[in-house]
Amino acid sequence: MKRTRGAKDVKSAMTAEERRLSIINTTTQFVAQHGFWGLRLREIAVAEDMTEAGLLYHFGSKEGLLLAVLDYRDKTDRAALYGRLNVPLPAGGEAIGDEDDFPVGLRDLTIATTERNATQPEIVRLYTVLEGEALSQNHPAYEYFRNREQWVMREYTRAARNDGAADPVRAARQTLAAMDGLQMRWLYDPDSIDLASEWKLLVDRILR
Template sequence: MSTQGTGTRRLRGDERKAQIIDVASRLIAERGYWGVSLQDIAGRCGISDTAVLHHFGSKEKLLLAVVQHRDETDRVALADRLGVARDDLYDAIPGMLLADVCDAMVARNAAQPEIVRLYALLSAEALQPVHPVHDYFYEREQRAIRTYASARCDLDLEPHARARLVLATMDGVQLRWLRDPENLDLVAEWQAASRVLFGTDDAAR
């Protein structure tokens, strides 16, 4: 779908909402939430800011729609990479190796640096209690910790402490990659870190 507002075909409501979410995602990934206005988003879409408000009600609700859409898209993609149905993903992970879940997530992220940048920026901004998605990101992280804690792993740590360590390592590797994507291979960097975390064979992972 084109994200330009200069096309000759008038977009249906669902198409327009998808366009606005796509444009908002890219602009926020570049500038952060506070650096983007409704006018910026509307201008890229070729519509008025009133039209954006018609679909989402407020800038805060648009941001929530952006992260919810991205989370759902990633859930579907992760389930596909792990060979399970989308609705079965969280029930299936406790039977999987944590290293395999991490590998699938990193492979997914390597293909979408713009989205990883979006989440890196929002995650940092949302440390502020007044940020519109502060609570959303807190709950999202707690859910990720519970999910990672449920997967199989022989690391000699309490499951939730283990999950926090693995997530922190993934976040660190991804930040280094975002700073120097031309010279760093995310998958290769993660594999090196994974060998240290989980060991070199499946039994140790």
């Protein structure tokens, strides 16, 4: 009788890159639930049918694993968002630079973002939990989120300028603040709040 391959067999047959991606996806789930300070490498190792030493072989440290998760999520989500907007992704999947073409307005950008976020509450929760934790300077993602804030503001300011905002920087900042607030309410009560629909109403008030 032919033996059915179990989960352990499948994982052992993974390439190094496949294994790395599997660990990142598993870690994403744990961090979204417990944050970084509540993250236990042993729990991830058990879920991945490997030892903690094997886990660290791929990422070097618990901090390295966290940053790998954030880097992967940013690049994956940015690629999906830019594809939705039909905007070419900058080389390397990085955020837009000052010279990159970005012909998108703030309304279209934020609506596309909330429509995507509505399909992945776990990822929104991941960033919400970590951004709160990373306000502390001793958090391993402190510099990461400071840098991320800069490129997100640059992207949103460019978009606000495309919309003809009188004060693009202020429009970008207020828009991001409103999005964060709405998404927090949505995470608490996803069954009662239609994130994308609520945002379409709110963004028109901000940009009016």
